[in-house]
Amino acid sequence: MxxxxxxxxxxxxxxxxxxxxxxxxxxxxxxxxxxxxxxxxxxxxxxxxxxxxxxxxxxxxxxxxxxxxxxxxxxxxxxxxxxxxxxxxxxxxxxxxxxxxxxxxxxxxxxxxxxxxxxxxxxxxxxxxxxxxxxxxxxxxxxxxxxxxxxxxxxxxxxxxxxxxxxxxxxxxxxxxxxxxxxxxxxxxxxxxxxxxxxxxxxxxxxxxxxxxxxxxxxxxxxxxxxxxxxxxxxxxxxxxxxxxxxxxxxxxxxxxxxxxxxxxxxxxxxxxxxxxxxxxxxxxxxxxxxxxxxxxxxxxxxxxxxxxxxxxxxxxxxxxxxxxxxxxxxxxxxxxxxxxxxIGFHGDQVEADAFSKYTLGNLYLRSGDPALAVQTYHESLETARRFNLAGFDEVERMARDSMVKAMLLAGDEQPATQQAEHFADLWPEDWRGPLLAGRIAAYRQRFALSAQEYQKALQRNPQAIEALVGIARAQVEANVYNQARETLRHASTVGGARADIYGMLALLELDRGSTPGRIWRYVGLALRLDPGEPNAHRVAGELYRRKQDGEAMIYHYRQALLRDPYNVPIHRFLVRAKSSTEALLADETIPVPPPR
Structure with a gap:
């Protein structure tokens, strides 16, 4: 104007x-x-x-x-x-x-x-x-x-x-x-x-x-x-x-x-x-x-x-x-x-046939904390591709099935996630994401040694699989081999650059090994700056505030962690000991929500 x-x-x-x-x-x-x-x-x-x-x-x-x-x-x-x-x-x-x-x-x-x-x-x-x-x-x-x-x-x-x-x-x-x-x-x-x-x-x-x-x-x-x-x-x-x-x-x-x-x-x-x-x-x-x-x-x-x-x-x-x-x-x-x-001949406005955008919409639902709706949308994306016989959808289908496994695990649907991962491996036996999905499910079951083995298979097929490197580091942290975990994460940052999941895992590593709060907070801050919802960073922040007996800040960070990782075992164990339910924690809107400190 x-x-x-x-x-x-x-x-x-x-x-x-x-x-x-x-x-x-x-x-x-x-x-x-x-x-x-x-x-x-x-x-x-x-x-x-x-x-x-x-x-x-x-x-x-x-x-x-x-x-x-x-x-x-x-x-x-x-x-x-x-x-x-x-x-x-x-x-x-x-x-x-x-x-x-x-x-x-x-x-x-x-x-x-x-x-x-x-x-x-x-x-x-x-x-x-x-x-x-x-x-x-x-x-x-x-x-x-x-x-x-x-x-x-x-x-x-x-x-x-x-x-x-x-x-x-x-x-x-x-x-x-x-x-x-x-x-x-x-x-x-x-x-x-x-x-x-x-x-x-x-x-x-x-x-x-x-x-x-x-x-x-x-x-x-x-x-x-x-x-x-x-x-x-x-x-x-x-x-x-x-x-x-x-x-x-x-x-x-x-x-x-x-x-x-x-x-x-x-x-x-x-x-x-x-x-x-x-x-x-x-x-x-x-x-x-x-x-x-x-x-x-x-x-x-x-x-x-x-x-x-x-x-x-x-x-x-x-x-x-x-x-x-x-x-x-x-x-x-x-x-x-x-x-x-x-x-004439333009079909981009036929949204009912746009399987790729439906897959992207599923990703948005997943990131917004609605894994059940994400799974439904991924299924719609795959059905659209099948119904319209879309050419060139193979790579997107692989990504959709990969994301579907993640969403199913976040929704607590372990059995469908396992079936989906096995189906992926049957469809594309040479794809690096097959063992990656198997490693993800093993980690969900807290079987970290097995998850590390599957992640190693994924790395052999794709040395730049950052999720596999972070997963291996998680298994090493659980096994208390902190120096190896640090080297794995250093390699992950060399390959993938600055990433929130890497910093979140570094924060978890430093927490487990008993580092100073200042060192731990440094990695928490780096992770949350890149991704305000990074679950490991929120879990670590919640633990640090628990030690300081700051209940409001602890609940805020535990709530944020559970929104992205609702089956986080350490948080659940703490809640059981504290006789507090996850549902009450997530639903209590009266709890103040301070920003990350």
Missing amino acids: LVAAALLGAEGWAGLIGGLLLAFCWPVIYFAGELLIVTFFSTLVVGGLWLLVLASERERLREALIGVGLLGIASMARPTVLVFLPAVLWLALRTWRDWLTTTRARAVAVTAMLGLMLLPGVALTIRNQVVGGDAVFIASQGGLNFYIGNNAQSDGRTAVVPGTSATWAGGFTEAIALAEQAEGRELKPSEVSDYYYRQGLNFLASEPAAAAGLYARKLRLLLGAAEQSNNKNPHFWRAQNPLLRIPVFSSWALIFALGIVGLFLMRRRQQAMPLALFAGLYATGLLLFFINERFRTPETIVLASFAGVPVVAVFDAWRVQRGRAIAVALAALVILSLSSLDR
Whole structure:
């Protein structure tokens, strides 16, 4: 709305209409509710463009400098915004030449704006060199993302590297391994990125016809009406929201059609140039990589600034220039129709067939403390995949059955969990998760020696199975071999980085070996900072508060531990000795709930 107001000035109705179309654009509402980089990025972009529009209107360099500074900060979130750099030159040397009247003034403006836009990226590069020993410019995934959108198997949308698994974490590590295997040595992050940039450029050079077809497809995905998903299907999650299900919301196609016509009508206004340049250059940047609805959000916001212009133009011209009014309306209708052709053959909005999103919903139920509903949702996910004969669901089915075992154990359904684990091993006898599930069930039964054996089998098949390493450490703690447990956890942190379950197990280790409270609290704090619900950390905190005879804090932490680990044997033993039931502990809402100390 601010951008439209600065752009349109006294033509307030056009700005209001564009603002309302954006406010009721359901994909923008959906992504605004997600904790995603695109929300932060879009806010900075809108702020920067608003100031550039003001600079064009007021003919002042100060607003322009602050605006490009905000765009520079936005590059820390998404470096693709740096495609706007040529626009800085165009604005200073052509658009603003009426008020940047001397060569010196234009040179100062160009130098200052380029410097401000590049400064955050340069600062991050220096930080990467100092901290990581690798002068990565902002972030190291650029080459990988470029190759995803520029290879013979790319569909222009799916974020999967050829030859890797479909999961994000697995695909990322496997992509690094493929690059290192091809180069025959261990690579720095910048070298991995450079490798994939070369692979993508080789594809463009060696297969120009295939590349042209791929870019035509990406252009259709960019301009088409269909809301393409990335890792989450927005249509499925829209269906879970009773407000967004109401059919009163606008979408990309409507804003795109009206915005393009409005941009054309405003083409001679100096204030429109920053927005027009951004829309064109940012779209070009998207085409270089891959397309989905989330990445279109900044384009949606910019085009919404123009979307009210043709509506007002039609009403204003209807009585005096009816032909012009019809031409404007017809142009918007044609663009809307062409964009809507993209929905032919689009099935992303068939949420009843979205087994993957149902699996993700099950994970949310599990994390929110409702394992029974999670199990039900996992079953629905598997049934959906079977009923619709979904291709490529194998890896997701494995993850769903893995999570189902965890949920069943949390719900206290040991026998179904055991049957599910055995069924998993029958379906995929070579999968590392088979022995992992067996180890999980053995640990649930407090048979830690057996669980360690099963976890070792899982590690032989997948040396990066962090849950197996933490499970082995748990067995070592129970066996009072603390030095071995510490070494196992040190190796787990080397493989998996900073993780709440590792710190929670370290806290349990230090508690069992009788370390000082300060040392124990250090690991409790690290675990809860990464995951406020980490059960071992809460169990240890509850024990420390019990020793201090702080009953309220003890009950708070025991309650939190039982929410994530309702069959925690040590807590149950204490409750039996204290003649207090688990149900009463969880249900007593009168107990104060202090924050972790």
